[in-house]
Every structure is written in C-alpha cells, then in structure tokens.
Amino acid sequence: MSKTTFSLHSPLDMHIHFREGAMLRRVAPLSAETFSGGVIMPNLVPPVDNQDRLDRYEREIREVVERHAFEPYMTLFLRPYTESELASMKDRIIGVKLYPEGVTTHSEEGVGELRDVEDTLALMQDLDIRLMVHGETTDFVMDRERAFLPVYEDLATRFPRLHIVMEHITTREAAALLDRHENLSATVTLQHLLITLDDVAGGLLNPHLFCKPIAKRPEDREALLALALEAHPGLVFGSDSAPHPVDKKESAGCAAGVFTAPIALQMLVGLFEEHGALDRLQAFVSDNAKRIYGVEPPAKTVVFEKTGAVIPERYGDVIPMYPGRELDWKVAEVR
Ligand code: DOR
Numbered sequence: 001m002s003k004t005t006f007s008l009h010s011p012l013d014m015h016i017h018f019r020e021g022a023m024l025r026r027v028a029p030l031s032a033e034t035f036s037g038g039v040i041m042p043n044l045v046p047p048v049d050n051q052d053r054l055d056r057y058e059r060e061i062r063e064v065v066e067r068h069a070f071e072p073y074m075t076l077f078l079r080p081y082t083e084s085e086l087a088s089m090k091d092r093i094i095g096v097k098l099y100p101e102g103v104t105t106h107s108e109e110g111v112g113e114l115r116d117v118e119d120t121l122a123l124m125q126d127l128d129i130r131l132m133v134h135g136e137t138t139d140f141v142m143d144r145e146r147a148f149l150p151v152y153e154d155l156a157t158r159f160p161r162l163h164i165v166m167e168h169i170t171t172r173e174a175a176a177l178l179d180r181h182e183n184l185s186a187t188v189t190l191q192h193l194l195i196t197l198d199d200v201a202g203g204l205l206n207p208h209l210f211c212k213p214i215a216k217r218p219e220d221r222e223a224l225l226a227l228a229l230e231a232h233p234g235l236v237f238g239s240d241s242a243p244h245p246v247d248k249k250e251s252a253g254c255a256a257g258v259f260t261a262p263i264a265l266q267m268l269v270g271l272f273e274e275h276g277a278l279d280r281l282q283a284f285v286s287d288n289a290k291r292i293y294g295v296e297p298p299a300k301t302v303v304f305e306k307t308g309a310v311i312p313e314r315y316g317d318v319i320p321m322y323p324g325r326e327l328d329w330k331v332a333e334v335r
C-alpha cells in the first residue's frame, strides 16, 4: 500500500526560546533538525543586550546546531540603545524585543515606561531594525493583551516605517489589528490555535499548557485559527516553545511556557489537514515569514508520513505539550 506523505520546505519558527548551557544543548537540536531557522528570544539572565553577549550567545547556539542546516535569527533585548550600538549590531540581528517590565519570564529588566525607549525606537525606525513585542500589560490576566492593543496602534501610527511584530497573539481583537496597520505583523503559537483557558484550568490544572499570554476564550482561538488556516499574509508561525525543567512546571509557582518545538510541525500538519487547509501550511510556516522578514533560510525539505506516532513523555527533564498523545503524522525524512 502506498504511503500518504506531505512535504514542507524550509519551515521557520519565528519565536523560540533556546535558553543556555545544558537546556540549550537539549532543546536546540530538536528544533534545528526540522526547522530551517528560528528567531531566538533574548530573555536570558542577564538579557542579551550588548555586542559581547550577542556574540557569545550566537556562537553557543551555532556550536550546538552545527550538524544541521539551521539559521538562528538573533534578537536583542530592548533597553535604551545609542545609535552606534544599534548600527554596530544591526546586521547581526533580526530585531529587538520589547518586554514590558515584569510581564513574563525574565522580564525584570524590561521596559518600565515606553518614553524611556522612544528615542531608541526612532533610531530603529531610521536604521530599519524591526521591533518585536510581548504585548501585555499588568492588568487582569485575561485582559492583558487587549489592554496593550492601544500601545500597538500608537506605536504603529507614530512610527509608520517601523516594522512591529505582535508576538504570540491570543485574542480576536489582536487578530483584527493586522488588517489595520501596514507595519504590523504577528506570530501565533501552536497552543493558541488549539487550546483555551478551559484546557489549562477548567478541569484539573495542567501546568504544561500554562504560558504567557494565557490561552483565552473559544472565540479567540477560532479567530486565530481562521487567520492561520487562510495563511493571512501578515501572520507567521512562532512556536514560543519555552522549555522549563519539570520541577519548575509541576510545582507551586509554575513557570510559564509550553514546550512544543519537537512536535509543532507534525501537529500543524494534522491540524491543517483536519480543516482541509494543507495547501496553506507552507505559507504559514515559511513563505509568509520569508517575505515579511526578508530572510532566505537554508534549503530543507521535511517529509511527513501519515502513520501513527506518539508524543514522547519527556525530553530529558522537559515535558512537552500533550505527552503520550497519539499523532496522525510523523517526520519520515529530512533532506
Ligand atoms: O510562557 C512564556 N514563556 N511566555 C513568555 O513570554 C516567556 C516564556 C519563557 O521564556 O519561558
């Protein structure tokens, strides 16, 4: 009997947490095996916010993924930068990430007041450096992204030549913003296409689905899924795969982050197939990103086969989304 296969070319993960040291060595090869490139988040401790830190972090990543055709697209953590700092690092980064102070993992050094970085944003606009944003306030948890949307509108209007990426959007209102400003694009995660707050906390609490921004309402998920399935030209896949050791997840004071990197593509193939949209998946996981970010990642073809597979219970001390769950598709070949 002939096998059912499906292929993707140079898939990209436009938002990923690789960490450092042992965790980096564990997780980065899992992404580099199937993805052609990824946008590497800078929220380390201390953050990636100077040339030396950037050099060393990029070198560490490149050593770990050496065997694979994988391009790490580096980012800087937003603080007030001088023109010469930005000019000297511009060609080494895909963007600068704004974390509002205290809104998520390792954002203690984030931006307190936007006006403190306005000069830097103006420089970034002039130097053509994109801004990536964790768009949440410290309001009530379900309202944090919505409460941030006026900030996106304000920035998009006042800096019309600044490309702004709304990272990991989770609400239908954020989805709607994409059509209102030419200089806004967005990433969306796998989990926010699949789950709502019910899956996190509606029954027994599931720490492995807890992330920031928190999963929202069914209407929000539906709006995000519709945009992804049509491969909206302003939307790209960014897993926000964020590994934490099991003792930090299964504990009082659970760390935020869902680990999806090794299973994201297989699950996306299943999801797009289920909705009759497999012909759009290439745009969602690669072509849109190549166009929006102007990148040309290494050539890689990932062949998926429709055959039973099971998500591993663990990757070392990291538990993925949906451990032990059966999948319809598996990665059969990477070439
Ligand atoms: O859930 C999250 N985890 N959201 C973030 O914004 C950061 C991330 C992490 O670094 O663990």
Ligand code: ZN
Residues within 6 Å of the ligand: 015, 016, 017, 041, 240, 242
């Ligand atoms: Zn993230």
